[in-house]
Amino acid sequence: MLPAARRETLFIDTNLLLVLIVGAVDRDQVERFKRTRAYSRDDYALLTTYVGEFQRMLTAPNVLTEVSNLLGQLAEPLRRRALLALGMLTGEFRERYVPSTELAADPHFPLLGISDTSIIRSADEDVTVLTDDLQLYVRLAAAGGDVVNFNHLRSGSWQ
Numbered sequence: 001m002l003p004a005a006r007r008e009t010l011f012i013d014t015n016l017l018l019v020l021i022v023g024a025v026d027r028d029q030v031e032r033f034k035r036t037r038a039y040s041r042d043d044y045a046l047l048t049t050y051v052g053e054f055q056r057m058l059t060a061p062n063v064l065t066e067v068s069n070l071l072g073q074l075a076e077p078l079r080r081r082a083l084l085a086l087g088m089l090t091g092e093f094r095e096r097y098v099p100s101t102e103l104a105a106d107p108h109f110p111l112l113g114i115s116d117t118s119i120i121r122s123a124d125e126d127v128t129v130l131t132d133d134l135q136l137y138v139r140l141a142a143a144g145g146d147v148v149n150f151n152h153l154r155s156g157s158w159q
Contacts, residue, residue: 010054013131014066025081059093060118096122
């Protein structure tokens, strides 16, 4: 049993969103694609179950751009199917835009880069962030954010 969702809105980090899309198109590719091979079919199933606990999804343009670029590394025809899946999924997201000049001026930027800084700036009191990025997890947790490390879900250490 997974931990109960504490918020209604989920923001999925880049790597996990990539797993979600690749797995939705072809579960076997999760373990084969160079950008997702650190994950298993079971991880994909766990991820979809956890995501299903939330009513709304949130993202940022920077994250969607990064996911799109990474999906572009798939071989055809999987690449096209995955990009179409991303396009369909974008209709399910609320999107928060923070100008790049603001992100670059944020104190988190030099350590985390633009995508992760956009996650920090987008996450507020009504958002749970799901990540497997330790640096992002630590920064959000230290700031009192509602953040879940996917590796804790994988290992069951959230219990």
